[in-house]
Amino acid sequence: xxxRVLGCLGQCSSRVFAIETDPKVDPVYFSLIKNPPTDAExxxxxxxxxxxxxxxxxxxxxxxxxxxxxHDDLRHQLISGFGGDVKVFEMSSFRPNxxxxxxxxxxxxxxCGTPExxxxxxxxxxxxxxxxxxxxxxDAVGRWCQEPLRPAKDGAAAAAGxxxxxxxxxxxxxxxxxxxINSSVFxxxxxxxxxxxxxxHVITEAKHVLQRVDxxxxxxxxxxxxxxxxxxxxxxxxxxxxxSLKQSLGGVLLRSPPPCLSPWRACFDAKPALFRRAFYALxxxxxxAHISAESARAPVIVDRYWHSTAAYGIGTSVSGKVGNLPxxxxxxxxxxxDLLRPDLVLxxxxxxxxxxxRIRGRGGEKTRExxxxxxxxxxxxxxxEAYRRxxxxxxxxxxxxxxxxxxxxxxxxxxxxxVHVQGSL
Ligand SMILES: Nc1nc2c(ncn2[C@@H]2O[C@H](COP(=O)(O)OP(=O)(O)OP(=O)(O)O)[C@@H](O)[C@H]2O)c(=O)[nH]1
Ligand SMILES: Nc1ncnc2c1ncn2[C@@H]1O[C@H](COP(=O)(O)OP(=O)(O)O)[C@@H](O)[C@H]1O
Numbered sequence: 001x002x003x004r005v006l007g008c009l010g011q012c013s014s015r016v017f018a019i020e021t022d023p024k025v026d027p028v029y030f031s032l033i034k035n036p037p038t039d040a041e042x043x044x045x046x047x048x049x050x051x052x053x054x055x056x057x058x059x060x061x062x063x064x065x066x067x068x069x070x071h072d073d074l075r076h077q078l079i080s081g082f083g084g085d086v087k088v089f090e091m092s093s094f095r096p097n098x099x100x101x102x103x104x105x106x107x108x109x110x111x112c113g114t115p116e117x118x119x120x121x122x123x124x125x126x127x128x129x130x131x132x133x134x135x136x137x138x139d140a141v142g143r144w145c146q147e148p149l150r151p152a153k154d155g156a157a158a159a160a161g162x163x164x165x166x167x168x169x170x171x172x173x174x175x176x177x178x179x180x181i182n183s184s185v186f187x188x189x190x191x192x193x194x195x196x197x198x199x200x201h202v203i204t205e206a207k208h209v210l211q212r213v214d215x216x217x218x219x220x221x222x223x224x225x226x227x228x229x230x231x232x233x234x235x236x237x238x239x240x241x242x243x244s245l246k247q248s249l250g251g252v253l254l255r256s257p258p259p260c261l262s263p264w265r266a267c268f269d270a271k272p273a274l275f276r277r278a279f280y281a282l283x284x285x286x287x288x289a290h291i292s293a294e295s296a297r298a299p300v301i302v303d304r305y306w307h308s309t310a311a312y313g314i315g316t317s318v319s320g321k322v323g324n325l326p327x328x329x330x331x332x333x334x335x336x337x338d339l340l341r342p343d344l345v346l347x348x349x350x351x352x353x354x355x356x357x358r359i360r361g362r363g364g365e366k367t368r369e370x371x372x373x374x375x376x377x378x379x380x381x382x383x384x385e386a387y388r389r390x391x392x393x394x395x396x397x398x399x400x401x402x403x404x405x406x407x408x409x410x411x412x413x414x415x416x417x418x419v420h421v422q423g424s425l
Pocket of ligand 2: 232359
């Protein structure tokens with residue numbers, strides 16, 4: 001049962017809220033206090049709260065599937081309902097350093113009180129699954145307050161309390177880093193399977209994915225030939241290299257997500273991150289079963305595996321600069337304990353210019369994230385840095401700028417040096 005939480009930002013002053021006016025820079029952080037602030041006067045207030053009217057909207061629904069769907073839908077409602085001049089910023093409310101304390105939402109400023117915007121606000125207020133707040137001047141010298149809103153009898157907005165808003169220093173970790181484990185990245189099969197099962201009643205394709213996954217043979221861990229994973233941003237040369245390695249090693253080439261899940265990939269690429277990540281995570285477990293079977297008879301080369309899923313999940317969930325990524329050694333970079341572990345993971349890297357040259361030379365369709373990769377050097381840098389922080393197994397970085405033949409020779413040398421597993425290479 002969803003519960004209406006008024007002013008969820010104000011309910012426990014240990015919460016901080018972050019307003020991301022530009023995803024490329026650090027958010028502005030505030031906290032709430034019971035009484036209007038006495039000495040907080042910050043230019044940030046005026047810049048953020050001072051344009052016309054500003055509001056915050058947060059989905060307050062227990063069920064994570066409904067929360068993910070409503071969050072995506074709320075963004076569209078705000079953009080369409082308040083008109084083009086209004087700025088819609090990501091906003092998150094959280095307890096610093098407390099995992100899973102993140103409540104994501106949106107902050108909207110520059111709302112002119114027209115009949116259309118009043119109607120939009122009234123409609124949003126009627127929803128008992130949103131916490132809606134407005135921000136009003138606390139006094140004449142630039143101090144601000146937050147007022148949780150509830151619908152009055154005539155549908156207009158009525159304030160239900162008032163909290164002072166004070167700026168606070170940036171916390172140790174970026175709020176988005178609090179929401180990675182088993183949300184942006186899955187660290188065991190059951191967690192990913194649960195999300196897919198929970199969304200099956202709203203996403204028909206999830207039933208088909210679960211059928212395929214549940215048909216997957218249990219993994220065997222008997223003696224096996226080497227398992228080598230090739231990772232890297234798109235157009236670094238993974239497909240070219242894995243095909244050559246298959247020939248050179250007389251091996252089997254697999255990829256994740258596996259072909260048996262291909263019919264539903266485009267569907268999940270268009271879904272909220274929670275569902276998309278669960279899809280790719282389950283793809284890795286299906287691929288692991290195939291690796292286990294094939295490695296009994298030949299070396300196995302894999303084109304993308306868990307590191308891709310983790311790096312894209314971390315790179316997309318952590319906004320702002322590369323420094324906002326969880327530090328090296330964080331548990332988010334650690335391999336799932338229940339997933340078949342490869343003997344070697346090679347990370348192909350090339351310069352951004354060379355990647356673009358190769359992309360142009362290749363053509364072909366791109367996923368939404370690949371489009372974003374091209375548009376956003378910052379996103380690319382975060383994905384690549386996340387790859388480099390992976391542990392146990394770590395990625396062995398390979399400069400893939402030389403010719404395909406030279407890269408192949410270089411990689412064969414690395415494999416000879418690093419892989420000591422039963423079975424000939
Ligand atoms: N394989 C894989 N792709 C992911 C994952 N998460 C996001 N993606 C997206 O899917 C794209 C790669 O799709 P693939 O079909 O593996 O394409 P690919 O042939 O490896 O891509 P190239 O790297 O361009 O060759 C990535 O660039 C991301 O946009 C994941 O966990 N596994
Ligand atoms: N070492 C290389 N040098 C030059 N071009 C390459 C090299 N490896 C791959 N390419 C070309 O770059 C493009 C992308 O390569 P591909 O293997 O599809 O990369 P990925 O699978 O990582 O996206 C293709 O047109 C391919 O022919």
